[in-house]
Amino acid sequence: MQRILIGLLFTGLFHGTIQAQSRFAIHAYQNGMQHMRTSQWPEAMKDLQWAVKRSPDYSAAWLQLGHLHARLGQCNQGILAYAKAAESSPRAARFAQGKLSMTCGLYQEALNAYDAYLALPNLPEAFMKEAERQRRNAHFSVDAIKVAGNQVIEPLSDSVNRQDANYFPSVSGNGMAMTYTARNHQGEAQSHEDIWLATRQADSQWQSQRLKGFVNSGGNEGAATLSGDQSMIIFTACDRESGYGSCDLYLAKAIGRHRTDSAHAWSYVYGKPVNLGPGVNTAQWESQPSLAADGHSLFFIRAAKQGRGDANIWISYWDGKTFAKAQPLGSQINTPYAESTPFMHADGKSLFFASEGHVGMGNLDLFKSVLQADGSWGEVANLGSPINGPEDDFGMAVNPNGAIAYMSRGKLGHETSTSQGAIAIHRFELPASLVASPVHWVVIHAMDAQSREPLPQATWTLYQHDGFSYNASSAHLGASFEISLPSGAFMGLNVMAQGYNLASLQFDMPDHLDFDVIHYSVFLDPLVESSHFILENILFAHDESTLLSSSIEEIDHVADWLRANPQVIIRLEGHTDNVGSHAYNVTLSQSRADVVKEALVQRGIAANRLMSEGFAENQPLESNETADGRSKNRRTEIFILSTANGR
Template sequence: MNHILQYNRRLLVLAGIMLCISWYSTAAQQNLPERVNLGGMVNSEYDEVLPVIAPDAQTLFFVRKNHPDNLGDEKLDDIWFSRLQPDSSWGPVQNIGRPLNTDGFNFVCTVMPDNNTMLLGNQYLPGGGQDEGVSLTRRIENGWSTPENLMITNLANLSRWSEYTMSPDGRVLIMSILRSDSIGGRDLYVSFREDKNIWTEPENLGHGINSVHEDITPFLAADGITLYFSSNRPGGFGNNDVYFSRRQDGTWKNWSNPRNLGYPINTPGWDAYYTVPANGEYAYFVSTNHGFGKSDIWRVELPEELRPVAVMLVSGKVRNVDGDVVPATISYERLSDGKSIGTATVDPETGQYKIALPLGHDYGFHAESDGYYPVSEHLDLTELEGFDEVQRDLVLAPLLQGTSIRLNNIFFDFDQDVLRDESKPELDRLANLLRSRPSMIIQIDGHTDSKGGYDYNIDLSRRRAQAVVNYLVSQGIAEIRLLPRGFGKTRPVATNDTDEGRQLNRRVEYTILQN
């Protein structure tokens, strides 16, 4: 019997060797991209694990284990980071320091699209201790804020280990934990935000995505649809392989069948902690296969079929009319139904913001800050097919008497004076402002481009201004506080010789007559 067992073991080893040779040979024949070790600037003789790439692909956060420059007496797990250089190499690494690094186990779970908010593993306790769960930190001047704990109802993790990822809109957590209802080892679970820092009890994602083995290291891409994770389920290349699945609906319970990412991402070693930026070009992951230390961070260029669903990465700066940075919150909504999609914070030092918008929809987004009107912008992504980036700076106008403010997300059909439904989020914000300032009186100004006769344009612009007044009155604003005026083509703000200029001239503004 022992001879038979030894013979079977030898057959399995030989089969594994032949399969590895087959994988590498097939990869060479198909001219697949090579996985590249990030090199000695990032990797060391110590373990580098838990990489998280910022959505803009410019900063890589990761954990170094037991490094002599880690904080605390035991030098456990600290967060480090590196910035991408102009030549596409990674620059010198830095320990992120306190308050994010403590004497315990510290790690980043998600960098939000705004690049100014991060989800961290563990809850941070007064006095420097840690507890099970997650927390949020925000960029402040000269660093990061003290983490703010998120309370997950009845987390009940039975494992020493856990990993988390947050959806781009900040409303959903996916986690790898072990609970009494787990299918095998650790499973993937979902939790939903109920209030600012309160989250629902985790729900198992089910047999469609979880296995009777270990399903760990989840990462949700910027599209909010594509989920990458690692598993030691049968049929893989090595100890642990990276898989991906796409969400099928808004319940977060229906997923496509998990697909192995294949070589060169997966090897006969242990492959996990997969992370990818919004553009989907390169994936970063951890592998124990032929590195500087036991675990290293690697990068590989992704073929199109393995990339997340394309998004638009919107960035810009928020300033006031004098050019000064304004602390603000960016909110964005889907104009077709007015549904709020998410929020982002602004870098308090630079005024920089970033948001990631899934393709296929028409969006409005706006910046809000006390003492200013929430200036808005509009992006129609219904026809865009691939990843793109766009710059949109937002200039906040103060709520002072005599100030004129453009209502960017007001929409009429051609030559009509009936408000389209997409206009409601913008007008609702204006109604809220007027409710909060009961003494404010405003003039609603309608403007056209140069096409059409003088009298006709005056009449059309006046009727459009009146349509705005009518909507505000329907929202409970006294008509005596609203003065409609039509200026036609008499007050252009741009040339009428181009389509872009004429579009800028077709606008609705309001002027503060009394504050």
């Protein structure tokens, strides 16, 4: 993003003052202006300093000297130069002084400069409105400094921040891997952007390397977002033959992986990228994607062209086959100024983004808004000091635990750089008021119950009883499935693999954990005659044979499993606890088994493949003396009567 400093724009305002200066000063000023136009900063500095030395009241020279100091990041010298220019020509000088003071984090000085500017008569309307906007920013910043938090904003190690510019971090679901964009890697002859991968080692340090595979090319790639399990990456690539405009969004799937030094970190290799298509990409500039944890929502930035101040946040939804036509988020989030780097946290509702348009502390600031139950966006909150400051603060990513965050900090378009580069990736802890809802990264392993060997072709369906559903296959990823899940969620899980019984599980996500990654092992029994398994997610109303709505998903998957095994004949078995008479329990258990059978018939399963029988309280799994035991005894089971192949 380019910064257009106030410079030659104001030269015409001082034409009359030039005539009053000595010809030596005028000559030096003109030489300085020529050097400014050709970016010869040392020569321009020498000429302009000579001009004001020969003519100390030379306002035009003082103004341009202020612009030059501002461009080189020399705050005090620039503000002093603007103050000298303001003695006789306050209009341009006070405006520029306010802008530089904001950029340098001198917020009270900025407030004073804008107050002085706005007190002047006959101001151009556009400049007056901009001064009023910046005055609001300065006033907010003065107050924000007074209540600044105590967060430590620390740059990551040189292993990550070793290029001239490092930005746009995207963190994996387990927090062990991070992609980011790097520019001007040392030793490369040409300056361009690439995507790098950093993995967190056993000692918690990051090690990085250029992303392997087919994503990076000789052109510019960057601003990537990882799916939580790293099986997919969506990234920005520019000027490709397959593109719709200058920069487009592309998707690449993982084709391989290997372990790093860390027990939980994988290094992935990605295949050939595919353009996301016209639902997302246009002749305009698309960049900076953020894929929601459920994989269904894609946030990104669209602008008429790179560097334009009309960049806004857009969203596209996955319709099962492709990403549908994108829509802007709306005026609660987007402003007439530039928005940047959206990030949707794994909780599915906390949106972090950068903006120049919302009231902030200068240039790009970081903000948060929470998606409401009715689909609207909540109040946009500035993350405050010290997370935001006078530099550009953008490119934020938050760990699933909602508390640890990463961001990019630096001066976009700045002429100088630090020891780690002009822009570096930083780490910090979010204050309690800004923490996103915690989620946990869940890794589910599918294994043969007898051999304990992994089942690489297993498929999963994970669902909550509020309607959320997630389907996945382990193909190309080994026998595991990874997803972020909210604390306190009540989940149902079905796992299927060819030649095995259906696995049906039910579990609660803990409200609080001391660790972020939870591992579950699901053991599948071979599909053989006389084997049986419990349908954990078949639930009935109390003392009734009416299925709860939360059971529908499970019945759908039982039907899918039966279709995948067309020779199998089963018996649906109803079981109760010992509460009530035996006759009552026989009737209830039979009725419940019949209801499940009828639901499967309605889904196209032949009735002659389905038997049903109620066993009342005769086959308890645990003692009926406790509530927990009685709960486990109330169940629906499937018993394999025949597999047709005699197994």
